[in-house]
Amino acid sequence: MYLIRSIIRPEKVNEVLSELLSAGFPAVTKMDVYGRGKQKGIRIGDVTYDEIPKEMLLMVVKDEDKDDAIKIIMKYARTGANGNYGDGKIFVSPVEEAYTISTKTKEL
Template sequence: MLLIRAIVRPEKTGDILSELLSAGFPAVTKADVFGRGKQKGIIAGSVQYDEIPKEMLMIVVNDEDKDDIVKIIMRVARTGENGNYGDGRIFVSPVEEAYTISTGKKGL
């Protein structure tokens, strides 16, 4: 199992969730987050904004589904033809175990 964490522009979240659902991946956790990337925030005139609002999507999947999900997120979250700063980041980490609280069942 793998945990995919995608930090994306808030305006792209609805489209990403719709595409994931259409592709058969309905289970997603979403959280509002703030941060900055390599661009070190945004400078507008004499004001620098350090913390940019983003949304983090978290999805635990079987290993074989990783590439499909990453491709969907990359395609839908990218702005412009070649993408732009601030489009986001995707992190993939191993998950050792998962349990359903209501049933006690192990696994997805």
């Protein structure tokens, strides 16, 4: 299993979630987050915004589904034909174990 953490623009969240659901990925955790990437924030006039609002999507997928989930996020979180700075980032980590609390069962 893999944990996929994607940080994307807020205006792209509904589209990404809809496409993930359509592709058979219903289980996603969504969080409001703030931060900055390589662009070091946004400067508008004399004001610099270094805490830019984003959304973080967390999902655990089976090994064989990892690439499909990443492709969906990449396709629908991207802005413009060639993408733009601030479109986001995807982080993938292995998950060693997972448990369902209500049933006390270990997930495979």
